[in-house]
Amino acid sequence: MDTIKQIAGIPLFQGLSPEYLRDLSAIAIEQVVKRGQGIFSEGDEGKGFYVVISGRVKIFKLSLEGKEQILHIFGPGEPFGEVPVFAGSSYPANAEALEKTRIFYFPREAFVDLISKTPSLALNMLAVLSLRLHRFTALVEDLSLKEVPGRLAAYLFYLSDKQKGNDDLALEITKVQLSSLLGTIPETLSRILSKMTKERIIATDTHGRIRIVDRKTLEKLAQGEIRLSQPNF
Amino acid sequence: MDTIKQIAGIPLFQGLSPEYLRDLSAIAIEQVVKRGQGIFSEGDEGKGFYVVISGRVKIFKLSLEGKEQILHIFGPGEPFGEVPVFAGSSYPANAEALEKTRIFYFPREAFVDLISKTPSLALNMLAVLSLRLHRFTALVEDLSLKEVPGRLAAYLFYLSDKQKGNDDLALEITKVQLSSLLGTIPETLSRILSKMTKERIIATDTHGRIRIVDRKTLEKLAQGEIRLSQPNF
DNA sequence: GTATTGCCTTGACTTAGATCAAAGAAAAAG
DNA sequence: CTTTTTCTTTGATCTAAGTCAAGGCAATAC
Numbered sequence: 001m002d003t004i005k006q007i008a009g010i011p012l013f014q015g016l017s018p019e020y021l022r023d024l025s026a027i028a029i030e031q032v033v034k035r036g037q038g039i040f041s042e043g044d045e046g047k048g049f050y051v052v053i054s055g056r057v058k059i060f061k062l063s064l065e066g067k068e069q070i071l072h073i074f075g076p077g078e079p080f081g082e083v084p085v086f087a088g089s090s091y092p093a094n095a096e097a098l099e100k101t102r103i104f105y106f107p108r109e110a111f112v113d114l115i116s117k118t119p120s121l122a123l124n125m126l127a128v129l130s131l132r133l134h135r136f137t138a139l140v141e142d143l144s145l146k147e148v149p150g151r152l153a154a155y156l157f158y159l160s161d162k163q164k165g166n167d168d169l170a171l172e173i174t175k176v177q178l179s180s181l182l183g184t185i186p187e188t189l190s191r192i193l194s195k196m197t198k199e200r201i202i203a204t205d206t207h208g209r210i211r212i213v214d215r216k217t218l219e220k221l222a223q224g225e226i227r228l229s230q231p232n233f
Numbered sequence: 234m235d236t237i238k239q240i241a242g243i244p245l246f247q248g249l250s251p252e253y254l255r256d257l258s259a260i261a262i263e264q265v266v267k268r269g270q271g272i273f274s275e276g277d278e279g280k281g282f283y284v285v286i287s288g289r290v291k292i293f294k295l296s297l298e299g300k301e302q303i304l305h306i307f308g309p310g311e312p313f314g315e316v317p318v319f320a321g322s323s324y325p326a327n328a329e330a331l332e333k334t335r336i337f338y339f340p341r342e343a344f345v346d347l348i349s350k351t352p353s354l355a356l357n358m359l360a361v362l363s364l365r366l367h368r369f370t371a372l373v374e375d376l377s378l379k380e381v382p383g384r385l386a387a388y389l390f391y392l393s394d395k396q397k398g399n400d401d402l403a404l405e406i407t408k409v410q411l412s413s414l415l416g417t418i419p420e421t422l423s424r425i426l427s428k429m430t431k432e433r434i435i436a437t438d439t440h441g442r443i444r445i446v447d448r449k450t451l452e453k454l455a456q457g458e459i460r461l462s463q464p465n466f
Numbered sequence: 467g468t469a470t471t472g473c474c475t476t477g478a479c480t481t482a483g484a485t486c487a488a489a490g491a492a493a494a495a496g
Numbered sequence: 497c498t499t500t501t502t503c504t505t506t507g508a509t510c511t512a513a514g515t516c517a518a519g520g521c522a523a524t525a526c
Binding site: 061062063064065067069071082083084085086087088089092093112115116117119120122123125126127129130131132133134136137138139140141143144145146183223224225 | 294295296297298300302304315316317318319320321322325326345348349350352353355356358359360362363364365366367369370371372373374376377378379416456457458
């Protein structure tokens with residue numbers, strides 16, 4: 001298919017001249033991965049990075065006991081696995097497709113050459129990494145300074161923003177995945193969702209849709225101003 | 234004093250021609266901050282970034298209840314506050330001097346201009362941000378998948394590596410700061426240190442020096458292979 | 467289309483680590 | 497040098513969230 005058109009549509013490559021887009025499409029290698037299939041593992045030597053064309057990819061860490069922490073979930077147009085390209089190291093985490101996913105692979109050397117010749121590409125990549133640092137800062141804050149209900153509340157706002165500010169949210173991922181993204185386990189997530197429902201902060205539709213009922217209270221939860229009331233009394 | 238020499242010694246600026254070093258020293262603004270003095274706050278509009286010349290700076294987040302999570306501690310030669318330069322946003326965390334510290338401030342616009350003209354500077358900056366993402370990945374893993382003794386063990390190895398692989402470590406920061414860096418509180422840190430001492434994994438010298446006694450067990454703790462034995466029995 | 471696998475929820479229990487309190491030691495500040 | 501602040505430790509208690517267990521439901525797979 002038309003590789004150039006697909007590459008031209010990737011935000012990271014906005015503002016590049018047609019000539020450079022042609023260069024990029026010459027070095028890009030297409031790959032299709034099935035749901036549940038790994039793309040790279042923590043510690044693998046990284047000789048290039050990827051961009052999602054269609055589908056979704058999760059980036060995650062595993063503990064020895066098998067607990068998983070999802071760091072990101074990337075969709076169409078988003079690059080991943082760039083760290084070893086510039087730091088000369090190995091991938092710091094694992095990548096796996098959440099569904100059937102098409103990706104482009106860009107080998108390191110040719111890409112670094114291109115970046116040296118095109119300042120706007122360098123600045124785009126700097127912006128991508130900076131934004132990612134920004135998000136990581138928020139993740140560390142969540143894990144260290146907020147309780148699980150607060151993290152969930154923050155995630156619901158993130159979803160609402162992404163879905164045009166709507167109150168009626170489609171939960172794009174399973175609750176198992178959401179719990180891993182929030183740094184907790186499915187049981188805890190389930191309990192907190194039912195507590196929020198009982199307190200009329202949210203309403204849980206059938207089939208995983210969640211409706212924000214009390215935005216104000218949810219906001220206070222996300223900020224850590226209030227807590228969910230305790231089971232006793 | 235000789236600004237150019239100091240700027241030439243900053244790793245981020247390695248490989249730059251004397252001409253560009255002169256340009257940099259022309260836009261750099263020197264600043265001296267006292268121990269405990271803030272440099273920027275979360276949410277401040279970021280119009281430039283900083284490099285530590287001497288002294289130390291902590292980057293941290295605060296919760297509403299006042300709990301602090303330290304994200305980094307930066308020393309001489311290390312840049313900080315770059316995120317808003319490239320992401321066009323505000324500082325995602327707070328910065329404060331741990332002691333009397335001299336820093337250079339580089340205004341955004343002039344720096345972005347220079348980066349556009351010098352690919353090696355762009356690649357250096359990409360390497361710095363990538364390395365920082367790598368470290369954040371480890372921090373998230375620690376906070377989410379490891380217990381406090383494991384994080385402490387990992388920190389002791391980090392210190393040992395930094396101090397020439399020695400077993401006898403100088404703790405460079407107070408235990409209050411260390412607990413904030415590990416995502417816990419001083420009481421918990423104190424208890425774990427004394428437990429590790431009782432189990433002959435470390436020995437605590439007078440005046441905050443720590444000696445690694447049982448490297449093997451400490452390694453297993455850091456990997457999460459074993460736990461500190463419980464108080465009972 | 468039935469079987470098997472993974473998802474989701476609820477209950478009983480355990481626990482790592484936080485909170486509160488207090489007091490001595492060390493280090494800045496004046 | 498002396499006062500005040502910050503650091504550090506130990507004990508008693510509390511609690512958010514994890515573990516273990518089990519049952520029903522939904523969705524892939526064969």
